[in-house]
Amino acid sequence: MVEPPQAEEFIETILSNETARPPGSEQAKDDNRTMAALLNLLGKKHTIVILHQFATGDGPLRFGDLEEAVDIAPNTLSNRLEELTEVGLLTRQAYDEIPPRVEYNATEKAKELAPVFWYLGVWTERHDLEPIATDDD
Amino acid sequence: MVEPPQAEEFIETILSNETARPPGSEQAKDDNRTMAALLNLLGKKHTIVILHQFATGDGPLRFGDLEEAVDIAPNTLSNRLEELTEVGLLTRQAYDEIPPRVEYNATEKAKELAPVFWYLGVWTERHDLEPIATDDD
DNA sequence: CTGAATCCGGTCCGATACTG
DNA sequence: CAGTATCGGACCGGATTCAG
Numbered sequence: 001m002v003e004p005p006q007a008e009e010f011i012e013t014i015l016s017n018e019t020a021r022p023p024g025s026e027q028a029k030d031d032n033r034t035m036a037a038l039l040n041l042l043g044k045k046h047t048i049v050i051l052h053q054f055a056t057g058d059g060p061l062r063f064g065d066l067e068e069a070v071d072i073a074p075n076t077l078s079n080r081l082e083e084l085t086e087v088g089l090l091t092r093q094a095y096d097e098i099p100p101r102v103e104y105n106a107t108e109k110a111k112e113l114a115p116v117f118w119y120l121g122v123w124t125e126r127h128d129l130e131p132i133a134t135d136d137d
Numbered sequence: 138m139v140e141p142p143q144a145e146e147f148i149e150t151i152l153s154n155e156t157a158r159p160p161g162s163e164q165a166k167d168d169n170r171t172m173a174a175l176l177n178l179l180g181k182k183h184t185i186v187i188l189h190q191f192a193t194g195d196g197p198l199r200f201g202d203l204e205e206a207v208d209i210a211p212n213t214l215s216n217r218l219e220e221l222t223e224v225g226l227l228t229r230q231a232y233d234e235i236p237p238r239v240e241y242n243a244t245e246k247a248k249e250l251a252p253v254f255w256y257l258g259v260w261t262e263r264h265d266l267e268p269i270a271t272d273d274d
Numbered sequence: 275c276t277g278a279a280t281c282c283g284g285t286c287c288g289a290t291a292c293t294g
Numbered sequence: 295c296a297g298t299a300t301c302g303g304a305c306c307g308g309a310t311t312c313a314g
Contacts, residue, residue: 021262035261039189043182045286045306052176063277073307078278088267099275100314109264116253116260123253124172125158127246130225182287200296210288215297236295237294279312286305293298 041087046072050080051089051106055114060093060103089113178224183209185254187217188226188243192251197230197240226250 021027042048049070053061067077081104084090089110095101158164179185186207190198204214218241221227226247232238 027262030265031258031261034265035258037266038257038261039185041266042185043180045180048176048180067277073309074278075280075308076306079306081278086267094277094314096314098314100277102277112264113260116256119253119256120175121168121172123250124168124175125164127249128167128171129174129178130223204296210290211297212289212299213287216287231296237297239296275314277313280310282308284305284307286303288303289301291299294296 037087041083044080044083046070046076047080047084050077050084051110051113052117052120054090054104054106054110055117060105062104063102066104084110174224178220181217181220183207183213184217184221187214187221188247188250189254189257191227191241191243191247192254197242199238199240203241221247 021031042051049072050066053066053069063074063077063081066072066081067074070077072080081090081092085092085104089107091105091107093103093105095103158168179188186209187203190203190206200211200214200218203209203218204211207214209217218227218229222229222241226244228242228244230240230242232240
């Protein structure tokens with residue numbers, strides 16, 4: 001954790017109100033649809049963990065990297081990567097080499113999702129979930 | 138959206154480094170376990186949307202409220218509410234009346250998760266997901 | 275050798291019907 | 295109103311197999 005680079009940008013976003021929209025407007029409706037789609041995506045198993053990997057690390061990640069970091073079946077991982085790529089959160093670049101190499105990169109869009117995971121980290125430092133509970137609450 | 142009350146508190150959290158921990162410490166390991174458990178929970182279908190409801194609204198929510206707001210099967214909703222309660226993110230209070238009434242409230246812990254959902258809203262205002270894409274990227 | 279498609283078994287989720 | 299019971303279907307995990 002410790003003072004991540006996102007912090008400044010994050011604060012900017014919070015303080016600037018440039019993104020506010022008239023409620024009930026067309027844009028607001030689009031936002032709701034996007035939000036629904038996003039939550040639906042995040043709701044799928046492992047999606048969050050995968051994005052978390054891209055959000056915390058910074059370089060490109062390969063199939064094998066994720067496979068061992070996330071504890072996920074290869075077929076499911078394949079599906080998630082495809083979904084995330086289709087939706088524009090990841091880019092996929094295949095190099096025609098031997099051994100073959102495929103690199104996945106987070107897009108700008110995905111990187112701007114990073115604060116979410118970073119704050120999740122902050123939260124985790126300050127709280128526990130009950131079953132593992134210690135002295136919290 | 139528009140300048141949520143969480144913003145100030147959020148900024149405080151970002152600026153104060155009080156939560157930082159030595160990496161590799163015992164606490165850090167606990168954090169990782171908690172994080173894994175949290176992500177695992179958030180990964181389950183509808184969990185995020187449900188928490189989002191509690192994060193945006195402020196009063197208590199009843200079974201029926203959620204059922205119509207979230208578009209979820211009652212058995213699944215029942216499961217989620219139980220999970221979230223067990224884990225200490227929600228409290229459940231049943232009133233012995235007719236008709237019966239059960240109120241769910243977000244705990245402090247859950248409320249401190251609100252910035253996540255709020256920022257998700259900010260993100261949604263600034264981006265789209267590809268299939269619905271407009272002028273983004 | 276890596277990334278991913280296929281097949282199958284298990285688990286989770288949705289829809290409806292039903293109970294206190 | 296707030297759930298539970300049941301069942302069918304979608305989704306996920308694991309092993310194997312395939313392609314480049």
